[in-house]
Amino acid sequence: MQKELFLCLHCLYNLPETRYHEFDESPVTQLFLGRISVENVGSFLFYKKGNHTQKILHSLKYHGLKEIGVFLGNMYGKQLAKHPKWQDIDIIIPIPLHKKKEKKRGYNQSEWIAKGLGAGMQVPYSTHLLIRSEYTETQTKKNRFQRWENVKEVFHITDIKALENKHILLCDDVLTTGATLEAAVQKLALISAVKVSVVTLATAQ
Numbered sequence: 402m403q404k405e406l407f408l409c410l411h412c413l414y415n416l417p418e419t420r421y422h423e424f425d426e427s428p429v430t431q432l433f434l435g436r437i438s439v440e441n442v443g444s445f446l447f448y449k450k451g452n453h454t455q456k457i458l459h460s461l462k463y464h465g466l467k468e469i470g471v472f473l474g475n476m477y478g479k480q481l482a483k484h485p486k487w488q489d490i491d492i493i494i495p496i497p498l499h500k501k502k503e504k505k506r507g508y509n510q511s512e513w514i515a516k517g518l519g520a521g522m523q524v525p526y527s528t529h530l531l532i533r534s535e536y537t538e539t540q541t542k543k544n545r546f547q548r549w550e551n552v553k554e555v556f557h558i559t560d561i562k563a564l565e566n567k568h569i570l571l572c573d574d575v576l577t578t579g580a581t582l583e584a585a586v587q588k589l590a591l592i593s594a595v596k597v598s599v600v601t602l603a604t605a606q
Contacts, residue, residue, distance in 0.1 A: 417447040417454060419604060422481055429604050432579040437586045440568065440596045441486050444576050444604035445477040454603050458574055461602075462510045470513030471520070473602055474572075478521020481600070490598065491567040493519050493526035496585060497533040497556070511573050514602055518572055530564060531585065532557055556588045564589070568596040576601040 421427040422443030429442045448454045457473070460466040481487040495511035503509050515526040534557045558564065571585055576599075586597050 415453070417452065419444050419447055421604070422477075422487065422600070423484060429576055429601075432576070433583065433586075433599075436579075437583050438590065438597075439586060439599050441598040443477075443481065443487075443598075443600045445473065445480075445601070446603040447606045448575055448603035449606040458603060461513070462506075462574060465507065467508055467510070467513045470510055470574075470602070471517040474514040474517020474519075475521040476517075477600070477602070478518040478524075480521075481518070482522045487522070487570075487598070489568050490522060490524050490570045492530075492564070493522070493524055493570045493572060494531050494589075495526070495528060496571065496573040496581060497528065497531055499533045499555075514574060515572050518570070518600070522570075524570070530558060530560055531589070532559055554584075556585050558588060558592065561592055564592050564595055566594045567592075568598065571597055571599050573599075573601045574603065576604040 419427075419429075421429050422441070422445075424430075427442070429444050430439075433439050433442060446454045446457075448458065457469060461469045493515045495509060495515040497511075498506070498509045509528070512526075512528050515528070518524070519526040533555050569589055571582060571589070573582060576582065582599050582601075586599065589595060589597050
């Protein structure tokens, strides 16, 4: 069975889904409240140390299993497409990696999630409109302020006209403090008549 190439059926039916995308207010929307303006925020799965989501995401991010990102992104994209507030998305943009980091890892895991979301939602995705121009240290052991300081000026838009009057869906793998996504949203928010929504495959519990 195709699905079992990535997840066994037991794992598939026991994914810890948040359903946050169905609600106007949730713990993930609270992360951005009063900091930046976002249309909608969603996260597919709950993530905590040792749970199944952590194992899945480690396989995606560090063990080269890029197809898991497409598979789960597609699943989530189909769920998003059923709800009116997610149906006017014009383009999906993954959080970019710096070229040096992407070369070292071999790929950007968020790009593979964007591929899946795009297929599930029937929306195009782009990897060249938002770029990361500065190489930054890992965010893993930093607090929210340190994470923000680490990424606040690293993103740049390559074609502003292409994104004017668009509803952008920004995607990443895990939502923890939201600092990286916040920095990217702030950059995109400078574009004329733009709207930005945010989704991740998982959110920390």
